[in-house]
Amino acid sequence: MTPEAIVLVKTSYAAVAPRPGLLAARFYHELFIAAPGLRPLFPGDLTALQGHFEAALSLVIRNLDEISALREPLRDLGAQHVHWGARPEDYLTAREALVAAIRGLAPVWDDALEGSWRRAITGIIVPMLEGAAVQTALVAEELAADQAK
Numbered sequence: 001m002t003p004e005a006i007v008l009v010k011t012s013y014a015a016v017a018p019r020p021g022l023l024a025a026r027f028y029h030e031l032f033i034a035a036p037g038l039r040p041l042f043p044g045d046l047t048a049l050q051g052h053f054e055a056a057l058s059l060v061i062r063n064l065d066e067i068s069a070l071r072e073p074l075r076d077l078g079a080q081h082v083h084w085g086a087r088p089e090d091y092l093t094a095r096e097a098l099v100a101a102i103r104g105l106a107p108v109w110d111d112a113l114e115g116s117w118r119r120a121i122t123g124i125i126v127p128m129l130e131g132a133a134v135q136t137a138l139v140a141e142e143l144a145a146d147q148a149k
């Protein structure tokens with residue numbers, strides 16, 4: 001992302017996340033409209049998860065200029081998501097749900113801002129997918145080793 005796009009996203013984030021929980025609530029709302037089948041993977045009460053999600057998102061947005069420093073924790077988060085049942089295609093659904101949630105709360109919006117947000121979120125989901133892929137390969141190796149015994 002260009003430094004200008006990073007500034008756009010950071011400024012926009014400050015405007016859409018003034019009330020704790022609001023952005024995450026809209027995100028899950030959009031996610032379950034787009035993919036109702038994902039709802040059973042999540043706990044019935046989303047309150048705690050909304051807090052975790054917003055904490056993670058705000059940490060990433062604050063550090064967008066050095067996102068590579070967050071690659072390892074994001075890979076770990078992606079590996080955890082394999083156990084929770086997230087599939088690669090779900091990340092694209094989640095990205096669009098998050099863009100829709102942000103668009104719904106943003107006081108100003110245009111194509112350039114939408115593109116910048118999509119790039120920022122892609123920068124989060126790529127390391128998560130990498131972590132998921134490594135986790136999946138490890139499970140496959142363990143299974144293969146078990147079978148060889």
Ligand code: HEM
Binds near residue numbers: 091125
């Ligand atoms: C932008 C991408 C995503 C981010 C930043 C994200 C972030 C998070 C965070 C921070 C947590 C809480 C972790 C914890 O409590 O330790 C979480 C939990 C979870 N996420 Fe995601 N997530 C993303 C995408 C997805 C997708 C695509 C799915 C698809 C199914 C998903 C399903 C879940 C589930 C099921 C949980 C656990 C709920 C529980 O506590 O049982 N996430 N996510």
